[in-house]
Amino acid sequence: MKDVKAYIESGILELYVLGDISAEEKAHVEEMAANYAEVRAEITEIERSMEFYAEEHAVEPSEQLRTKVLNSLLVNLGDDNTFTKSRTHQDDDNVVALPVARVNSFYKxxxxxxxxxxxxxxYGLVNLYTKLQDSNSQLTALQTDKQRFANQVNLMDSQLNMYRDxxxxxxxxxxxxxxxxAAMILAWNSVSKKVMVDMQTLKLPQHDQKHQYQLWALVGGKPVDMGVFDAPKADSTAGVKEMKAIASADAFAVTLEPMGGSVNPTIDQMVVIGKF
Incomplete structure (x- = not known):
């Protein structure tokens, strides 16, 4: 039994399945297979493994490649037939055909x-490249989300600090x-003179691209320009917007003005107002 095991492990059975052994070696393998069930079973297992490997790694050729190969075969077949016919009609019987050299099946x-x-x-490299591309896209998306969340946290901190102060x-x-x-909330710090508009609670009508909202401070009954801003969109994540500073104010109002703002407020375009 040790000799049979060593014979199986020698690799001769794999070469037998591939057809890369001499006639004497083939006869010996078939004799061993007839005498030993272990040898027959090993040959069957090798054949099954090779068939499974071929099925698992089979690559379907493209339609263009299949057509090219078939056309090449047809052309070569036609050339062989023409050559054979021309040889059979030769009158020179003294020409002796040279034997075709036998190609070693091992190289095949x-x-x-x-x-x-x-x-x-x-195929493996293509799959790996695709997976790497997907991973890079996912990583970029995660980094973008992380930055957006960080910005939102910073904005929320700014709002909380404003209301806590x-x-x-x-x-x-x-x-x-x-x-x-329409409604709007702003915070004014008389010490630092800062005026902050809470953009998340802003409820102003949407305007076209030719107009902007302009904030005014009423000081002694006179309007003072505090800067312009746009109404945020529904999906906006804007937090607070700092406007121009002012030391004192009796009230604040917002009007709709042409892009860039106006020197004086358009009274009939006033949308919100609030007094202290």
């Missing part, structure tokens, strides 16, 4: 194996008769 199977491994390697006076501006649903 070795070439087939190398070609198979090459195709499998290319007792130096800020919070004022709610209410809508005018023609804009009853």
């Amino acid at each position: 199977y070795a070439f087939a194996a190398c070609l198979t491994l090459l195709l499998v390697s290319i 007792t130096a800020y006076k919070v004022l709610k501006l209410k809508g005018m008769p023609k804009t009853p649903t």
Whole structure:
């Protein structure tokens, strides 16, 4: 039994399945297979493994490549038939055909194996490249989300700090008769002179690209320009917007003005107003 095991492990059975052994070696393998069930079972297992490997790593050729190969075979077949017919009609019987050199089958199977491994390697590289591209896209998306979340946290911190600071006076501006649903909240710090608009609670009508909202401070009954801003869109994540500084104010109002703002407010375009 040790001799049979050593014979199986020698590799001769794999070469037998591939057909790369001499006639004497083939006869000996078939004799061993007839005498030993272990040898027959090993040959069957090798054949099954090779069939499974071929099925698993089979690559479907493209339609263009299939057509090219078939056309090449047809052309070569036609050339062979023409050559054979021309040889049979020769009158010179003294010409002796040279024997065709026998090509070692080992190289044929070795070439087939190398070609198979090459195709499998290319397929694996393509899959790996695709997975790397997907991973890079996912990483970029995660980094973008992380930055957006960080910005939102910073904005929320700014809002909380504004409302927690007792130096800020919070004022709610209410809508005018023609804009009853409009509303806006701002905070004014009389010490630092900062004026902050809470953009997340802003409820102003959307405007076209030729106009902007302009904030005004009323000081002694006179309007003072505090800067322009746009109404945020529904999906906006804007937090607070710092406007121009002012030392004192009796009230604040917002009007709709041409892009860039106006020197004086357009009274009939006032949308919200609030007084302390």
